Amino acid sequence: MGDELLAGFTVDTNGAWMGRRAASLGLPVRARFVVGDSAPDIRGALARALEIADVVLVTGGLGPTGDDITREVVAEALGRPLRLDEELLDELRTRWATWRRTPLPAGNERMARVPEGALVLPNRVGTAPGLVLDVEGRIVVLLPGVPAEMRGLFDGGVEPLLRQRLGDRLLPLVHRVFHTTGIAESSLAERIDEGIPENLGPVSIAFLPRLTGVDVRLSARATPDDPRAARWLDRVEALVEPVLRPYRYLAESGDIVECIAEEMTSSGRTLAVAESCTGGLVARRITELAGSSEYFLGGVVTYADEAKRAHLEVSRDVLAGKGAVSEEVARAMAEGVARVFGAGAGLAVTGVAGPGGGSAEKPVGTVWYAVHLDGRTQARRSVFPGARRAVRERSAQAALALLYRMLRSG
Amino acid sequence: MGDELLAGFTVDTNGAWMGRRAASLGLPVRARFVVGDSAPDIRGALARALEIADVVLVTGGLGPTGDDITREVVAEALGRPLRLDEELLDELRTRWATWRRTPLPAGNERMARVPEGALVLPNRVGTAPGLVLDVEGRIVVLLPGVPAEMRGLFDGGVEPLLRQRLGDRLLPLVHRVFHTTGIAESSLAERIDEGIPENLGPVSIAFLPRLTGVDVRLSARATPDDPRAARWLDRVEALVEPVLRPYRYLAESGDIVECIAEEMTSSGRTLAVAESCTGGLVARRITELAGSSEYFLGGVVTYADEAKRAHLEVSRDVLAGKGAVSEEVARAMAEGVARVFGAGAGLAVTGVAGPGGGSAEKPVGTVWYAVHLDGRTQARRSVFPGARRAVRERSAQAALALLYRMLRSG
Numbered sequence: 141m142g143d144e145l146l147a148g149f150t151v152d153t154n155g156a157w158m159g160r161r162a163a164s165l166g167l168p169v170r171a172r173f174v175v176g177d178s179a180p181d182i183r184g185a186l187a188r189a190l191e192i193a194d195v196v197l198v199t200g201g202l203g204p205t206g207d208d209i210t211r212e213v214v215a216e217a218l219g220r221p222l223r224l225d226e227e228l229l230d231e232l233r234t235r236w237a238t239w240r241r242t243p244l245p246a247g248n249e250r251m252a253r254v255p256e257g258a259l260v261l262p263n264r265v266g267t268a269p270g271l272v273l274d275v276e277g278r279i280v281v282l283l284p285g286v287p288a289e290m291r292g293l294f295d296g297g298v299e300p301l302l303r304q305r306l307g308d309r310l311l312p313l314v315h316r317v318f319h320t321t322g323i324a325e326s327s328l329a330e331r332i333d334e335g336i337p338e339n340l341g342p343v344s345i346a347f348l349p350r351l352t353g354v355d356v357r358l359s360a361r362a363t364p365d366d367p368r369a370a371r372w373l374d375r376v377e378a379l380v381e382p383v384l385r386p387y388r389y390l391a392e393s394g395d396i397v398e399c400i401a402e403e404m405t406s407s408g409r410t411l412a413v414a415e416s417c418t419g420g421l422v423a424r425r426i427t428e429l430a431g432s433s434e435y436f437l438g439g440v441v442t443y444a445d446e447a448k449r450a451h452l453e454v455s456r457d458v459l460a461g462k463g464a465v466s467e468e469v470a471r472a473m474a475e476g477v478a479r480v481f482g483a484g485a486g487l488a489v490t491g492v493a494g495p496g497g498g499s500a501e502k503p504v505g506t507v508w509y510a511v512h513l514d515g516r517t518q519a520r521r522s523v524f525p526g527a528r529r530a531v532r533e534r535s536a537q538a539a540l541a542l543l544y545r546m547l548r549s550g
Numbered sequence: 551m552g553d554e555l556l557a558g559f560t561v562d563t564n565g566a567w568m569g570r571r572a573a574s575l576g577l578p579v580r581a582r583f584v585v586g587d588s589a590p591d592i593r594g595a596l597a598r599a600l601e602i603a604d605v606v607l608v609t610g611g612l613g614p615t616g617d618d619i620t621r622e623v624v625a626e627a628l629g630r631p632l633r634l635d636e637e638l639l640d641e642l643r644t645r646w647a648t649w650r651r652t653p654l655p656a657g658n659e660r661m662a663r664v665p666e667g668a669l670v671l672p673n674r675v676g677t678a679p680g681l682v683l684d685v686e687g688r689i690v691v692l693l694p695g696v697p698a699e700m701r702g703l704f705d706g707g708v709e710p711l712l713r714q715r716l717g718d719r720l721l722p723l724v725h726r727v728f729h730t731t732g733i734a735e736s737s738l739a740e741r742i743d744e745g746i747p748e749n750l751g752p753v754s755i756a757f758l759p760r761l762t763g764v765d766v767r768l769s770a771r772a773t774p775d776d777p778r779a780a781r782w783l784d785r786v787e788a789l790v791e792p793v794l795r796p797y798r799y800l801a802e803s804g805d806i807v808e809c810i811a812e813e814m815t816s817s818g819r820t821l822a823v824a825e826s827c828t829g830g831l832v833a834r835r836i837t838e839l840a841g842s843s844e845y846f847l848g849g850v851v852t853y854a855d856e857a858k859r860a861h862l863e864v865s866r867d868v869l870a871g872k873g874a875v876s877e878e879v880a881r882a883m884a885e886g887v888a889r890v891f892g893a894g895a896g897l898a899v900t901g902v903a904g905p906g907g908g909s910a911e912k913p914v915g916t917v918w919y920a921v922h923l924d925g926r927t928q929a930r931r932s933v934f935p936g937a938r939r940a941v942r943e944r945s946a947q948a949a950l951a952l953l954y955r956m957l958r959s960g
Contacts (some may be wrong), residue, residue, distance in 0.1 A: 172585075325615065437857055496840065
């Protein structure tokens with residue numbers, strides 16, 4: 141609930157968070173409605189949600205200001221008049237005085253008004269409590285919209301309550317996620333479809349494309365002690381794994397830099413990077429992870445040709461003869477940056493990120509990247525689709541993926 | 551549309567983006583429905599949306615895989631049979647061949663199927679085109695869920711079309727946004743509240759904090775030719791402007807790099823950057839803007855002390871005596887990088903981004919940044935709150951803001 145969600149000033153992270161938590165609890169989300177601070181729209185969303193779901197989680201609109209009307213509108217729509225809970229009011233006053241050392245503002249007194257028959261969930265992070273209502277066997281929960289408050293109330297109150305009330309009706313979602321890079325969603329889907337039987341039992345497969353690659357997710361819904369789901373997941377995993385293997389990387393965060401960091405650190409290698417069109421993006425991604433100083437010595441962003449020559453010892457002849465976006469320059473940059481930083485490994489990217497700078501021979505999106513490792517250099521060329529940002533992101537990922545493949549195979 | 555939105559694997563940033571764009575167009579969003587890849591739920595959401603709105607924007611489910619069913623379900627629900635558009639298919643095949651050098655996969659051929667009477671919006675970033683349908687005077691738009699594709703189609707096709715079709719029914723939100731950096735939201739709000747009368751007419755003020763600063767937004771809803779709103783906005787702007795002035799920068803994109811690019815390019819100066827704790831973030835931000843090669847020569851990421859010495863000519867004595875995070879090292883890095891790149895300006899950042907590496911004297915978040923410009927060097931120290939990512943973002947912004955202030959005052 142909230143105008144700011146519709147107007148886009150706030151991104152609905154609560155929805156995603158509750159979706160994940162509810163799914164792993166075994167209560168998949170059927171739909172999410174986002175409406176503004178308007179009584180008819182709140183009533184409409186509540187009515188529709190009660191038609192299609194057993195549990196309705198409502199967040200937002202429990203605050204102290206005039207546009208916070210969720211508590212009042214829901215109480216009225218469900219025919220549960222609000223009563224002042226004196227004990228709750230005392231508690232709010234005491235806690236406010238402790239935190240802020242001022243009296244509870246009048247606007248916050250409304251937070252002690254409770255719909256008839258509601259269970260009150262104490263809010264340890266903020267002021268407005270959570271409220272749980274039984275509506276003809278279905279459960280309606282009102283929670284504040286501030287993420288930290290919503291999460292605290294969900295963990296401390298809503299989740300235990302749902303487990304207790306719904307018990308054996310819950311079917312948790314068990315899933316396995318495989319990260320891939322370097323293959324298009326449609327090609328991956330085709331190859332997997334080819335090798336897989338029609339009947340996957342309770343297992344479903346989803347493809348989640350990102351700029352940096354495609355995640356493949358297998359999921360099955362089952363009680364935790366049901367061995368059937370795990371057996372089906374094993375069976376499907378065994379079928380898809382050979383297809384995924386050449387493109388797969390194992391990173392809890394989904395970031396291939398995590399795998400690179402592990403390989404580099406465990407083998408005691410060091411890395412330096414040279415970037416042209418990615419302009420610092422590869423270095424930024426590497427250093428985003430804490431601990432990168434263990435293997436990352438540094439990098440050079442050589443935007444100008446002269447800088448490629450001066451800082452990476454790329455020869456003037458190669459630059460002039462082959463052009464800055466060429467296999468030869470990518471190789472020379474990777475070897476040069478490893479040499480000047482005294483690193484065991486060097487990575488380089490040079491390309492045309494656009495929107496300008498393209499030609500018939502080297503259109504926008506043309507990128508050469510190279511990795512120098514243990515005395516060997518490999519270079520690859522790609523033509524990436526998309527705008528400047530997408531080309532840069534895809535180039536950085538392709539270069540990192542090449543480094544990872546060489547680390548693994550070496 | 552999409553199971554991954556309900557399950558929370560994807561945060562619905564599209565909803566927020568479209569909400570902002572629609573609001574500024576004069577078409578405030580009434581409600582947002584998120585449903586899974588299920589035909590009855592897609593039909594239900596579409597029917598409800600058509601009941602309450604003049605324009606229905608649908609994103610997601612136009613992709614190549616089996617769970618992408620939005621096109622088919624919407625076409626059927628609206629009684630518009632899908633027809634293969636041969637011309638579109640040819641175009642998709644040609645573009646795919648250019649990008650990937652492989653034939654268009656069978657799954658992608660579905661993207662050339664168009665509901666009867668639909669207008670096709672070409673997708674320049676990806677494959678699936680946008681589709682626009684007239685439904686008894688209301689407009690239904692189908693867009694892919696990949697954010698870059700959705701945004702490209704919205705900008706290039708949907709927005710002009712809505713302007714043309716809805717014209718004088720639009721009541722745009724007229725707003726003026728002031729970007730500030732270097733002052734906290736609460737301090738800014740306090741100072742503005744002090745100097746402003748209770749009655750602002752139709753104007754409302756909002757504070758939008760970001761990691762890189764706080765945007766102050768004045769807004770009023772009015773037709774473009776209504777002089778009343780403009781007069782009120784002028785009046786309020788005149789009151790807040792003096793408070794904002796020291797922290798303000800004028801950039802359409804909200805990115806201070808835009809201002810720096812303008813100053814550098816118009817004055818014919820060149821820039822090089824040296825980064826330690828920001829690890830490439832400053833260079834990435836500078837090169838994110840097309841045309842940066844006009845003034846940006848390059849940069850060095852010197853994570854290791856040895857690299858600071860070798861590549862930036864920072865003396866061993868200064869590094870040993872003062873430590874890598876010190877005023878002296880920041881100054882030496884800024885001057886060194888300008889010298890080795892032969893640039894008129896040098897920018898440097900060195901700090902403790904965390905989570906490790908802090909001490910009592912230099913806690914996590916301690917950052918020294920320096921700018922060398924026209925023979926003068928200025929250095930500043932800040933202790934930034936937040937986790938590693940936040941410290942890095944704030945450090946990059948602070949260094950860029952220092953460069954901008956020096957460019958403006960020089």
